Amino acid sequence: MNELVVETDGLTKRYGDRLAVDRVSMTVERGEVYGFLGPNGAGKTTTLRMMLGLIRPTAGSARILGQPAGRPDVTARIGALIEGPGFYPYLSGRDNLRTLARYRRLPDTELDRVLELVDLTDRAKDAFKGYSLGMKQRLGVAAAMLGSPDLLVLDEPTNGLDPAGMADMRALVVSLAEAGQTVILSSHILAEVQEICDRVGVISNGRLLRESTVAELRGGATLRLRATPEDAALAIVMRSAGEDGVRRLGDGALEIGLPATAAPRLVKELVGAGVDVHEVTAAERSLEDVFFEMTSTKELVS
């Protein structure tokens, strides 16, 4: 098994009557980009803050690199960008980083390294206040990367960015991951998580509904079929996919729980039985479909 960088066990945070985080047990493996996905108020930030030792859990525990979260030597191995970075507006990007690096007794070469990582070398000498929101956010990532942390935690890193800034941030996360960085990224944007994460934890109302790879979460591919006569087509499809494996879509097409590789055999059977096949396409459920399916189930609402 891969090394676990994060392991939480029944992590819980209560604020008065409100359970902000409810028995969350999750794992993050070394080298992966873990997407922490959930709507606003789901409990993502609170969970991340407990991992960083910024707040104490009401119950349960978090271990980082095998050590209890919150110990200063453990926190020092995590780089985090939570709720926007605080920088001095009149200092340059580089000087802002220098104040942080000095405090941590890191050499100036470290500044050049992290500025290069986030592609801000050319603008490093400009005042922070003149930076675009995307650049400010990238400088925040640079600050989090000072000292080569074992774990990088990014809380909604694309929040407030324009589409170009979002794309830059996603590309940055991908490039860090390619260099072997372990990243936890929280987001309420499903497409974003789908695009850049290896595994996903879906959180709603403080509860971790599911933890899996993006592919598993999407339940693999399905086939969409349009064929006539519809009833004859349905009967044949059910023989292969089972009664629960077929769904009639509003537009008369059938959604079939079979992978694309099943299409040739299915088409042969249909044609052999005198059914006209008008269209067969392989369609993947989006993470968004899956997410709403999960969160709209009654039992999941606490």
Ligand SMILES: Nc1ncnc2c1ncn2[C@@H]1O[C@H](COP(=O)(O)OP(=O)(O)OP(=O)(O)O)[C@@H](O)[C@H]1O
């Ligand atoms: N200090 C606090 N005191 C009281 N309630 C809090 C506190 N911090 C968070 N909460 C509540 O806990 C719940 C989870 O909040 P949290 O910020 O963790 O959610 P989130 O998933 O990060 O959402 P967002 O994307 O909006 O930041 C919310 O209902 C929030 O109002």
